[in-house]
Amino acid sequence: MQPMPTADLRRNSGRRYSGPLLTMASGFTPIGLEDYVALHLKANPGENRGTLVKNLRSAIAADRQGVRCACDAPLWIAGSAQAGHGCFACITSGSTPDGNYKIVVATDRM
Numbered sequence: 001m002q003p004m005p006t007a008d009l010r011r012n013s014g015r016r017y018s019g020p021l022l023t024m025a026s027g028f029t030p031i032g033l034e035d036y037v038a039l040h041l042k043a044n045p046g047e048n049r050g051t052l053v054k055n056l057r058s059a060i061a062a063d064r065q066g067v068r069c070a071c072d073a074p075l076w077i078a079g080s081a082q083a084g085h086g087c088f089a090c091i092t093s094g095s096t097p098d099g100n101y102k103i104v105v106a107t108d109r110m
């Protein structure tokens with residue numbers, strides 16, 4: 001008689017994935033710098049626009065210079081502007097990137 005994989009059966013019985021549906025495989029939402037600033041200030045009305053833009057530009061510049069997270073992953077621009085240079089996983093302690101924005105640095109016209 002074979003042992004029953006009870007733990008696995010319990011985990012899969014009648015359970016459905018109820019998390020957010022991600023539109024991209026990476027889980028990141030591509031967004032331009034100006035759009036991000038507008039959204040961020042809407043969600044955080046107390047923040048200074050000039051400081052936010054300065055921090056974002058600083059993070060983008062560091063990324064372009066090849067600065068990486070302590071774990072050697074590429075920088076997460078939006079998070080690095082707030083919490084210092086780091087990748088998404090390190091800044092958020094490994095949470096799933098739903099609802100967070102990764103700034104796409106395609107153009108730099110601010």
Ligand SMILES: [Zn+2]
Binds near residue numbers: 069071072073087091
């Ligand atoms: Zn990291």
